[in-house]
Amino acid sequence: MIPELGNFSVMLALCMALAQSILPITGSFTRNSRWMALARPAAAGQFVFVSFAFGCLIYAFVVNDFSVASVASNSNSTLPLYYRVAATWGGHEGSLLLWILMLAVWTFAVSLFSRQLPDETIARVLGVMGLISIGFLCFLLFTSNPFDRLLPAAADGQDLNPLLQDFGMIVHPPMLYMGYVGFSVAFSFAIAALLGGQLDSAWARWSRPWTLVAWMFLTLGIFMGSFWAYYELGWGGWWFWDAVENASFMPWLVGTALIHSLAVTEKRGSFKNWTVLLAIIAFSLSLLGTFLVRSGVLTSVHAFATDPRRGLYILIFLAIVIGGSLSLYAWRAPKVGLGGKFSLFSRESTLLVNNVLLLTAAATVFLGTLYPLFLDALNLGKISVGPPYFETVFVPLMLPVLLLIAVGPFVRWKSAPFADVAKRLRWIALATLIFAVIAWMSFAPSAMVVMGVAFCAWILLATASHVLERLRHAPAGTSLWRRIRSQPRSYWGMIVAHAGVGIFVLGVTMVKGTETSNDVNMRVGDTTSVGEYVFRFNDLQQVSGPNYTAMRGTFEVTHNGSKVATMTPEKRVFTVQRMPMTDAAIDRGFARDLYISLGEPAENGSWVVRVQHKPFVSWIWGGCIIIAFGGFLAASDRRYRLKARKRAQDVASAVAINAPA
Amino acid sequence: MKRVLVFLLPLVGFALLIGFLAVGLKRDPREIPSPFIGKPAPAFTLTQLQDQNKTFSPKDMLGKVWLLNVWASWCVSCREEHPVLLDFAKQNVVPIMGLNYKDGRKEGVDTLSQMGDPYQLSAFDADGRVGIDYGVYGVPETFVIDKQGVIRDKIIGVITPEIVTQKLLPLIKELNRA
Numbered sequence: 001m002i003p004e005l006g007n008f009s010v011m012l013a014l015c016m017a018l019a020q021s022i023l024p025i026t027g028s029f030t031r032n033s034r035w036m037a038l039a040r041p042a043a044a045g046q047f048v049f050v051s052f053a054f055g056c057l058i059y060a061f062v063v064n065d066f067s068v069a070s071v072a073s074n075s076n077s078t079l080p081l082y083y084r085v086a087a088t089w090g091g092h093e094g095s096l097l098l099w100i101l102m103l104a105v106w107t108f109a110v111s112l113f114s115r116q117l118p119d120e121t122i123a124r125v126l127g128v129m130g131l132i133s134i135g136f137l138c139f140l141l142f143t144s145n146p147f148d149r150l151l152p153a154a155a156d157g158q159d160l161n162p163l164l165q166d167f168g169m170i171v172h173p174p175m176l177y178m179g180y181v182g183f184s185v186a187f188s189f190a191i192a193a194l195l196g197g198q199l200d201s202a203w204a205r206w207s208r209p210w211t212l213v214a215w216m217f218l219t220l221g222i223f224m225g226s227f228w229a230y231y232e233l234g235w236g237g238w239w240f241w242d243a244v245e246n247a248s249f250m251p252w253l254v255g256t257a258l259i260h261s262l263a264v265t266e267k268r269g270s271f272k273n274w275t276v277l278l279a280i281i282a283f284s285l286s287l288l289g290t291f292l293v294r295s296g297v298l299t300s301v302h303a304f305a306t307d308p309r310r311g312l313y314i315l316i317f318l319a320i321v322i323g324g325s326l327s328l329y330a331w332r333a334p335k336v337g338l339g340g341k342f343s344l345f346s347r348e349s350t351l352l353v354n355n356v357l358l359l360t361a362a363a364t365v366f367l368g369t370l371y372p373l374f375l376d377a378l379n380l381g382k383i384s385v386g387p388p389y390f391e392t393v394f395v396p397l398m399l400p401v402l403l404l405i406a407v408g409p410f411v412r413w414k415s416a417p418f419a420d421v422a423k424r425l426r427w428i429a430l431a432t433l434i435f436a437v438i439a440w441m442s443f444a445p446s447a448m449v450v451m452g453v454a455f456c457a458w459i460l461l462a463t464a465s466h467v468l469e470r471l472r473h474a475p476a477g478t479s480l481w482r483r484i485r486s487q488p489r490s491y492w493g494m495i496v497a498h499a500g501v502g503i504f505v506l507g508v509t510m511v512k513g514t515e516t517s518n519d520v521n522m523r524v525g526d527t528t529s530v531g532e533y534v535f536r537f538n539d540l541q542q543v544s545g546p547n548y549t550a551m552r553g554t555f556e557v558t559h560n561g562s563k564v565a566t567m568t569p570e571k572r573v574f575t576v577q578r579m580p581m582t583d584a585a586i587d588r589g590f591a592r593d594l595y596i597s598l599g600e601p602a603e604n605g606s607w608v609v610r611v612q613h614k615p616f617v618s619w620i621w622g623g624c625i626i627i628a629f630g631g632f633l634a635a636s637d638r639r640y641r642l643k644a645r646k647r648a649q650d651v652a653s654a655v656a657i658n659a660p661a
Numbered sequence: 662m663k664r665v666l667v668f669l670l671p672l673v674g675f676a677l678l679i680g681f682l683a684v685g686l687k688r689d690p691r692e693i694p695s696p697f698i699g700k701p702a703p704a705f706t707l708t709q710l711q712d713q714n715k716t717f718s719p720k721d722m723l724g725k726v727w728l729l730n731v732w733a734s735w736c737v738s739c740r741e742e743h744p745v746l747l748d749f750a751k752q753n754v755v756p757i758m759g760l761n762y763k764d765g766r767k768e769g770v771d772t773l774s775q776m777g778d779p780y781q782l783s784a785f786d787a788d789g790r791v792g793i794d795y796g797v798y799g800v801p802e803t804f805v806i807d808k809q810g811v812i813r814d815k816i817i818g819v820i821t822p823e824i825v826t827q828k829l830l831p832l833i834k835e836l837n838r839a
Contacts, residue, residue: 233740235775240737277671284675295686311686319679326672333668370681372799377684384799386735519771580744600777608774 003068006056007147010097013049013104014137016042020107021130024123028196036123040111043126046133047108054088054101057146061088067153070094070146076159076576078547086169087160092294092310093146095173099290100136102174102181103129110185110210117206124192125185132184135317143310159576162548168228176221176248180286182214183251186258187283190276191325194332199272204265207279209640211262212493215255216631222248223624231586236517236595236612238620241390246369247289253362254282257355259631264351268340268413271348273333274355280329284322285362291318292369343415350408354401361397365390402455402505405498406462428465432458452509459502463495490637497630504623510616517612521602531613533594534558535567540607548572550583553598553607557587564594569609571598593617697812702729702804703794710761710769710783717758717784719810726836728829729804730780730820731760731792734768736800742819743776749825750779755833759783762792762800805829807836 020042027035057070061084066072074091075084089095107129114122140146160169189207193199225245230238239245258278265275295311342348368385406428410421432454439453470491471483478486518530527536539554550572557564567585574581584597592615599608697703706718719729730746732739750757759780761769766785773783786792795804805814814832816824 242737273668280671291682295682315679315682315686318682322675323672323679326675330665330669330672334665370678373685374681377681517771519774521774597775599775610771610775 002056003060003065003147003149006053006060007145009049009053009056010137010141010145010147013046013053013100014134014141016046016049017130017133017137019130020046021127021134024130025127025195028120028123028127033119036119039123039126039130042130043104043107043111046130047104050097050101050104054097057094057097058085058088060147061085064157065153066155066157067149067151068146069148069150072150072154072157074157074160076157076547078576079157079160079165080546082170083160083165086164089173090160090164090169091146093140093144093148095177096136096140096144096294097146098173099177099181100133100140102177103133103136103184105178106182106185106214107133110188114206120196121192121198121206124195125188128188128191129184132188132321135321139310139313139317143313156576159547159574162572162574162577162579162581163232165547165574166228166232168224168232172221172224172228175217175224179214179216179218179221180248180251180289182210182217183255183279183283183286185210185214186279187325190279191328194276194325194328197332197335199276199336201266201269204262204272204275205640208259208262208266209635209637211255211259211279212631212635215252215259216628216635218248218252218255219624219628219631222252223621223628226624227621230617231584233582235582235597235610236515236584236614238511238617241368241387243369244289244293246365247285247292250362250365250369251282251285251289253358253365254278254285257358257362258282259634260351260358261355264348268342268348270340270342271352271355272336276333276336277329278355278359280322280325281359284318284325285366287314287318287321290314340414342413345411345418345421346415347408347411347413350404350411354404354408357397357401357404361394361401364393364397368393399451399455402459402501405501406459409466409494409498410462424465424469425462428458428461431461446513448509449513452506452513456502456506459505460499463499463502467495488637488639490634490639493630493632493634493637495630496633497627500623500626500628500630502623503619503626507616507619507621507623511614511620515612515614517610519599519608519610521606522609523604523606526606528609528611530611532559533564533611533613535596535611537607537609543570545572547576548574548581551598551601553596553609555585555596557594567594567596569596569598588618590618591616697796697804698815700812702806702810702812703791705784705791705794707784707786707791710759710766710773710785713766713785715782717782719806722756722758722806723810724808725756726808726833727756727758727806729758729760729795729806731762731795731797731800731802731804732783733762733764733800734772735764738819739801740776742801743779745820745822745825746779747777748822749820749829754830756781760791760795761785762797763787763789805832805836808839 020039023035024039024042027033027038060068060071061075062081064071064075064077064084070091070093074094075087079087087094089098107126110129111122111126114125117125186207189203189210193203222245225248226238229240230236258275261271261275261278264271291311291314295314368389371385407421407425410424435457436450436454439450470487471480474483474486484492516530518528520526520528522528522537524537524540527534529535534557536556536558537553538556541552541554543550543552550570552568552570555567555569557567565587567587569585570583572581572583573579582597582599584595586596587594592613595610595612595614597610599610601607702719704719706716709715709717732742746757757780759782761783764785764787766787769783769785773780784791789797795802799817801819803816803820804812805816807813813836814828816828820829
């Protein structure tokens with residue numbers, strides 16, 4: 001009964017989406033304010049129905065209703081409750097409903113926090129979001145209904161893939177989808193602006209906080225996925241250039257370009273056409289990612305079970321949405337003015353270079369990801385493209401970006417004297433050089449580490465020096481806190497995010513350049529060492545979890561004779577799918593991780609054990625979180641909140657005046 | 662007019678992409694008609710992965726039906742395939758030989774000791790020359806070779822339990838009878 005209610009609720013949501021899109025968009029052109037006014041309540045209605053449907057699906061998973069096909073194929077009665085909830089988005093159907101839920105959440109949020117927008121604009125923005133929602137709701141209802149019944153009901157479910165039975169499964173997909181789908185807001189704003197022919201700095205100011213929040217979620221989502229792969233897959237890697245990872249990374253790169261480009265459009269009115277195009281591309285890549293994962297055109301460890309009918313549906317949907325918006329772009333964009341002029345060396349030009357580099361980087365990832373498909377379609381054979389390609393083309397493109405991150409904030413808008421910027425940065429350049437030399441002397445063989453240290457120093461020092469310059473300009477006696485508060489949050493957002501990139505770069509290069517590992521056969525009582533750490537295999541025991549049995553080793557780690565940690569890696573066998581899994585033990589630290597994974601048991605009672613010393617891994621994660629926090633700071637800038645509050649006050653006072661005395 | 666054309670470029674590029682994706686939908690990325698099927702397996706002599714003093718050559722296997730599985734430590738899909746191969750090797754129906762493709766000796770050995778070794782032995786093809794002779798496009802790939810040393814089938818991508826039971830086992834049975 002409950003699943004049928006959920007199904008019915010999805011149908012009602014579809015009706016709401018139809019009302020939310022067709023009437024308000026038509027109304028915005030015929031100036032029918034009643035039709036336009038429908039957008040907000042319809043968005044609220046859609047949100048309610050989609051949430052209810054999602055709740056019904058979660059309920060079916062929680063109570064183990066194996067007469068629902070998607071529950072039977074993705075859950076099991078022995079699965080702990082929190083994983084049963086997470087299993088809701090463990091399969092294609094449920095994750096699609098999660099996608100739709102995220103879209104409904106974003107739409108509802110836009111309808112709530114958009115009081116300052118003109119009626120036509122909000123009608124069009126919500127209308128476009130409604131159109132996207134229609135596409136996905138139909139996709140769900142006609143090809144991948146999570147509420148489909150399985151008759152007769154299965155006795156028990158096939159279980160959630162053991163790889164997915166992890167805390168990461170609870171957080172990673174919702175975060176990632178929040179990011180993906182969040183770009184639909186920037187996209188809808190862009191389409192609304194093209195429809196209305198009004199591309200101005202107000203449009204950029206409205207889009208900016210939404211884009212920043214979406215970008216922040218996407219950053220966190222990708223980070224969570226990577227963090228999860230690092231501890232879950234049991235071999236210590238954290239990024240594999242897998243087709244689906246790339247599918248999430250491309251929108252991130254373009255989204256990063258977009259938030260920088262939006263800044264130019266808001267401040268200087270330039271780059272309008274470019275910004276609109278980026279907004280369209282960012283969301284198009286999100287849609288393309290959805291297509292790649294669900295259509296089976298590429299092989300990937302992430303891919304869902306495939307069905308050509310679904311692939312064809314999404315392809316047609318992609319053609320309509322992206323083709324439609326690019327046609328609109330081709331029609332409207334030529335009429336848009338160019339905006340403020342700027343000289344060869346200015347904030348605008350550095351941001352333009354940043355944009356071109358990021359977009360090129362996204363294009364190389366795109367090419368590498370789809371190259372196998374292109375060749376196959378042209379009957380030129382089948383190939384696979386691996387990490388060597390991506391590392392060779394992607395890294396060189398990022399180097400100038402890293403160089404520019406430090407320089408950009410020092411360059412003034414419109415036109416900047418090159419000599420002045422060079423003068424302000426010369427000591428930093430010198431200090432960077434010193435750091436590079438120190439790094440070279442301590443890690444001589446690794447050019448990568450030297451580069452990493454140099455770029456990290458360059459970015460952090462330049463960023464810190466920029467902050468100092470800013471904070472110095474205040475009357476004497478001003479407290480530090482007041483000085484900090486005197487700068488807008490968007491400034492702090494930029495500073496924090498840039499510093500995060502520096503930290504991230506150091507983490508990546510240190511891990512790649514200086515990690516060491518040791519694969520050994522060990523029996524209980526044996527010791528091995530990696531770096532300066534000594535690992536003693538103290539104990540091996542059989543343990544059992546809720547839905548698996550495991551062998552758990554206990555290792556004592558010492559450094560110069562003093563005890564550092566006790567680590568307990570496991571080799572688990574999940575009872576339902578009979579799948580063995582390595583559960584690595586990680587001792588995290590500020591400047592190093594120790595990583596032990598249990599391999600296979602050998603015949604003589606010994607185990608293959610891999611111990612790894614991975615310096616500065618935490619800096620990768622820390623860098624990502626700091627970058628995301630920068631996005632949050634920038635999105636919470638006072639001027640976005642002020643505008644909203646002022647408008648609300650205006651409305652309130654207007655109501656007060658009109659109220660009968 | 663020229664200015665207008667520039668703005669059409671994204672649309673044109675996208676139309677091309679859609680064309681490619683549409684063709685891609687009809688293909689199975691895992692299925693490749695190999696020109697090598699029905700031809701004798703190209704000869705080679707390579708050192709063995711675990712012991713560089715020993716060599717392996719396909720002619721060592723004449724008279725047996727065997728599998729040649731191309732793998733590498735850097736290949737993510739191989740890790741997915743690995744448990745299936747381990748299982749298959751335990752059934753003892755057919756000798757599985759590995760071709761460790763474009764890999765480092767240490768990485769290859771480490772991977773096998775870490776995840777278990779389904780192979781009777783692995784040939785070490787560091788520069789991928791043998792892979793080229795066999796027309797290896799991606800990793801993993803698996804060749805079925807008969808008693809006369811002729812390639813009878815080739816499986817691109819991950820071997821699943823279904824492929825083992827529905828494709829490999831019947832084929833091996835038939836080849837063994839011949």
